[in-house]
Amino acid sequence: MRTFSPKPADIEREWFEVDADGAVLGRLASEIARVLRGKHKPIFAPNTDTGDHVIVVNAAKVQMSPGKAETKLAYRHSGYPGGLRSRTYRELLDTRPEEVIRRAVKGMLPKGPLGAQMLRKLKVYAGPTHPHQAQGPKPLEVDHSVRRLSQGRSA
Template sequence: MKSFVAKKQDINQEWFVVDATDLILGRLASEVARRLRGKHKAIFTPNVDTGDFVIVVNADKIRLSGRKMDQKMYHRHSGYPGGITSVTARRMMDTYPERVITNAVRGMLPKNRLGRQLIKKLKVYAGPEHPHEAQQPQPLSLA
């Protein structure tokens, strides 16, 4: 028996669109990360990008369970001493709702060059419109 390793010509990458209205952030992010990685396919290979493209629309309508809207903090650092900036999830949802989903999915992907390649296949939009109609994305139900 030989081990199967997916090659570029074996991979068929599809496009999916997910409506994030009233979905819980962590559950949405884990399923999106699974699709980006390609773990739902039989040809999954850990070191090869076998995943699909995922478009998330209505990112401003996601939910967080419990009191996370006020307690969850997002941090970033400018690189200078004392340059840390912290923002609550509620404030981040008001200003940049796309970043909330992107950060959640990025945390569930590998921390290497494959992970950086996979996160580029995630497209997040705050409203119901997206510019990827030419790719004919299939609706993906996570409810």
Template sequence: MKTYTPKASEITREWHVVDAEGMIIGRMATEVASLLRGKHKPTYSPHIDTGDHVIIVNADKVIMSGDKANKKQIYRHSGYPGGIKSESFAKMLQRKPADAVRRTVKGMLPKGSLGRQQMTKLKVYAGPDHPHQAQNPQPFEIKR
């Protein structure tokens, strides 16, 4: 029996809108990562990007359970000696909510060129509006 591998002409991509208002960020990010990878499709293949496009709106209204937002530290480094900087996730969520959600989803995707390709299909917006109405995105409900 041969292993099925989808061809580029067989891959169809849909657009989904996820409203993140009042959702727990980790639970939402796992569902979004699954959509980006294409795991919900019967033609899923782990080494090919078969996923859909995902638009996340109201990223500034996501929540974390407990006191995790204040305890979790986000680190970045400038590349110079002593150039490490850190801030709490709550502060990053307040300062740049779209980047905080994008970073959470990125951690749940494969590392390498495949994960970077899948991240290009993720659009995150802090408010309720997005400029992708022409693609006719379908609302995607995540169980709370």
């Protein structure tokens, strides 16, 4: 039996919508990366982009572990000597909540051109509305990856 390699004509892309209200950042990002990569499809191939589009709404309401927002730093570099800048995730959540989710998902995708192609299919919005209603997005169930931090840890 020959190994199946998906061709561009075999790939059917769908649109999914995820509500990030109360979701834990890392668990939500891993589920989004799985769908962007196409691991939920039977035609998955690690060297091909078989994934779907994902729309994330309410990015400003995403949760992080207690204290992590104040201690974890997001770095960026201007390209010049001494150009390293850092901000806490709390500052990033207050000013650009879309960037927090985009960074978390980007770290879970393959590096290089293939990962960049997958990341372009991610649309993140801070509020509850988005301009992609024409694509007919389906709700993406991420109940197993969402956990309220106020309920405590379960062992």
